[in-house]
Amino acid sequence: MRVFRTILALFLTLTISSAWAERKLEKVPGQPLVRDLTFVDLDGNPHKISEYRGKVVIVNYFETWCGPCQEEMPSLNEAWKKVKDGDVVMLAISAKEKPETVREALKTMPIDFTVLLDETGQAFNEWPIIAVPTTLVLDKQGRATYRAVGKRDWSDNAILRPVYQLELGKLVD
Numbered sequence: 001m002r003v004f005r006t007i008l009a010l011f012l013t014l015t016i017s018s019a020w021a022e023r024k025l026e027k028v029p030g031q032p033l034v035r036d037l038t039f040v041d042l043d044g045n046p047h048k049i050s051e052y053r054g055k056v057v058i059v060n061y062f063e064t065w066c067g068p069c070q071e072e073m074p075s076l077n078e079a080w081k082k083v084k085d086g087d088v089v090m091l092a093i094s095a096k097e098k099p100e101t102v103r104e105a106l107k108t109m110p111i112d113f114t115v116l117l118d119e120t121g122q123a124f125n126e127w128p129i130i131a132v133p134t135t136l137v138l139d140k141q142g143r144a145t146y147r148a149v150g151k152r153d154w155s156d157n158a159i160l161r162p163v164y165q166l167e168l169g170k171l172v173d
Helices: 002-022 067-082 099-106 122-126 158-168
Strands: 038-041 046-050 056-062 088-095 114-118 132-136 144-149
Touching: 002 132, 056 067, 056 158, 067 088, 067 158, 088 122, 099 114, 114 122, 132 158, 144 158
Parallel strands: 056 088, 088 114
Antiparallel strands: 038 046, 038 114, 056 132, 132 144
16 A cells, blocks of 8 residues: 555656646747847847747847846756757847847856847847746747746756647647
């Protein structure tokens, strides 16, 4: 009987923790097509969001002074290692900061994927972003499908499940 209870407890714990992890991403109401904005990288090269159509895009909107943004970044790097070989792009977009500020911050907060600048805060005004950090998951057509407001543990495979499903073209509830 003890073995059964132990197995049941383990099963319930894994089920509940997996379900909790999946709720870390909320669906974006209406799944709007994001406005096609252009950002520049740290070398001044332009990156238009529509250039990434046909791929799932994970966009982390952050600011270098933001504690939760800094805490979340290592797990985003871990997530990038898991998805980079697929049809997925990951972007870190710095909100309203100068290139030199971001460069300096990257010395202590390394980011392994593409870093872009939004010096005017256009994405905050045009996309479903309400705070930093906010991470959007865009489907292959450029629609904001999922959102995480606040820091998350992106190294958890359960939080990446919707990304994998979008990448494979499966419908996600």
